[in-house]
Amino acid sequence: MTVLTLGLNHTTAAVDLRGRFAFAVDQLAPALQALHQQLTGTPHSEAALLSTCNRTELYVAAGGIGGPIHQLRHAAVDWLSRTGGVSADELMRHTYVLEGGQAARHAFRVASGLDSMVLGEPQILGQMKQAVREADNAGTLGTTLHQLFQRSFAVAKEVRTSTEIGAHSISMAAAAVRLASQLFEDLSKTRVLFVGAGEMIELTATHFAARNPRGMAVANRTLERGEKLATHLGAQAMRLADLPQRLHEFDIVVSCTASSLPIIGLGAVERALKARKRRPMFMVDLAVPRDIEPEVGRLGDVYLYTVDDLSTMVQTAGEKRQAAVAQAEAIIETGVQGFVHWLDQRTTVPLIKALHAQADDWRATELARARKMLSKGDDIEAVLEALSRGLTQKMLHGAMAELHSADAHTRPQVAASLSRLFLRGETVLASPAAERPPVRPDTSDEGVA
CATH class of the missing domain: 3.40.50.720 (NAD(P)-binding Rossmann-like Domain)
Known part of the structure; x- marks a missing residue:
């Protein structure tokens, strides 16, 4: 998944320009639905919109690798510039575009009050929660943005309970x-x-x-x-x-x-x-x-x-304040690493689903075979032996086929990978004669899936 944030705030745009991009609460849902329609070219697109007196920010996400980030950026900039009635070039002079871990870090800092005009002010957290509710109601909040915001709220809670970030500021x-x-x-x-x-x-x-x-x-x-x-x-x-x-x-x-x-x-x-x-x-x-x-x-x-x-x-000095900021940034950085790791894992979800589906197919095949043997009156021990052997052969067939088809240059890498997967990292040194161990044929009458 790809995550992107496009926004403007009190540090990048004056109040009159921010006013062109302000959304009342009752405008958020229809605005999100209009934006979501523009994102239909990207797979599994998601969107949320945060609008306060100090900032307007789009949080968008989409599936796929490579292309979607450019599509997301273009669609978000185009939609926001048309909504505010300014050119895309003018908009980009006053906005920031953040991707992946940077987008997560920004969301965590906003939720924690570190990006506010008044350091540590608590109102922004409630405004972010409202933005999430509106995105959910509009049907544009997906798994990725839900995870981003829930982690933002958790980080913000830890920052407020573990540091004095809000004790040295004025509202x-x-x-x-x-x-x-x-x-x-x-x-x-x-x-x-x-x-x-x-x-x-x-x-x-x-x-x-x-x-x-x-x-x-x-x-x-x-x-x-x-x-x-x-x-x-x-x-x-x-x-x-x-x-x-x-x-x-x-x-x-x-x-x-x-x-x-x-x-x-x-x-x-x-x-x-x-x-x-x-x-x-x-x-x-x-x-x-x-x-x-x-x-x-x-x-x-x-x-x-x-x-x-x-x-x-706004008060900007004081050793205690600076110490609180440093503590907060450390908490945020840990949260960012956790989110990025979660996001990286999301790319393997299709593979994990496919592996589970394949394993379920193998299991169903062997169970059907075992039941057939039992109905014929075969010995239970023999049926269990056949069931376990069939499953084992199916699980090892692909790995053995890869090892056999590897040439002299790639075989060591394949062998190392198989050792990590099946032997939990133990290294097995094979003699030249045993370099290509025979594969025991699958004796099931259904064959290998």
């Missing part, structure tokens, strides 16, 4: 609170609006709630879900449609929805600033694609930050 939510604290001296005097009700908003809202702001509100497209989060936070729930008229009430706005278009426009913010008499507004856009029009950041009294801007808040 995106904590970074937002820190930035807000730099603008407003006392967050307890501010009013905060959260747009959306997903996991990231819930996490960010929890951090802000710890600062006891004067008021909090949750605006969500689905009012019921917004009310649920608002009740949990002790906040007010409001309809998303009411946001433009009430935007001026809030000092801090944090938005993270799955909308494909901005939901907070320049005009709405300008009107809000006018109603606020130019009092500043702190805005955080955690969505990809953007929830807040980028032009809003040019307004003099607005402090707008995106997920990329928050990366400056």
Whole structure:
């Protein structure tokens, strides 16, 4: 099997370009099915799609040797470039393509939080598990990708339990609170609006709630879900449609929805600033694609930050952190070696199946012969002797034929291979006269299969 990863993330592409390739959860299944149709030229193709605010990654796999990797690469690049509406050349300037062990290493690092904007952040693991569920539901998750992701989750669990990888970092939510604290001296005097009700908003809202702001509100497209989060936070729930008229009430706005278009426009913010008499507004856009029009950041009294801007808040120093990273990388490397070994073994699966099928045929033939002898009244000991002899001759026939047909140059190699297979590595030195031992003929009336 061949495994390939094609992706772009916060280190290779800016937020606006990443936004062109972002997929909401309900878009994953149809997108995967469309991609899978494009992979029909490769045997046993599989596909999974991971899409977060920081990355979009395709994980694909296919059977065969040699050709499929080129077919996979071409099909994946072509599909993703058309989906995002950019040329393949433009896409490749901002993406990475990883194969085999490198693809596995990348998946393990992503799951463990080592490839995240915030080192060790835990949200990505849940997002990967969601991606796997969607691929499974779409019918595009096969044995190889299932194994890759299950090993990713196991490695991530070991990294988090055996190292302090998450103990020396700050979350995106904590970074937002820190930035807000730099603008407003006392967050307890501010009013905060959260747009959306997903996991990231819930996490960010929890951090802000710890600062006891004067008021909090949750605006969500689905009012019921917004009310649920608002009740949990002790906040007010409001309809998303009411946001433009009430935007001026809030000092801090944090938005993270799955909308494909901005939901907070320049005009709405300008009107809000006018109603606020130019009092500043702190805005955080955690969505990809953007929830807040980028032009809003040019307004003099607005402090707008995106997920990329928050990366400056990530702590990057400390001996403990570096030691944790080194430990995590060692765990990951062991996991990669295990997956590569498993992947290599997969190439022998057809041969193993064929050997089992052949052995079953031999066994069935000899059993039928033994039953026939028993029905004729033959002695049981004689029947057992014939059964065992028949099976032995069938198993050795191919090996002896190879040894007999080998010439003087290849015979030592064939003999060494047969010794490993049948004598468990013991070396048998044959005299010249015994160099070609006779093969005992198969006396079964069915012949050798």
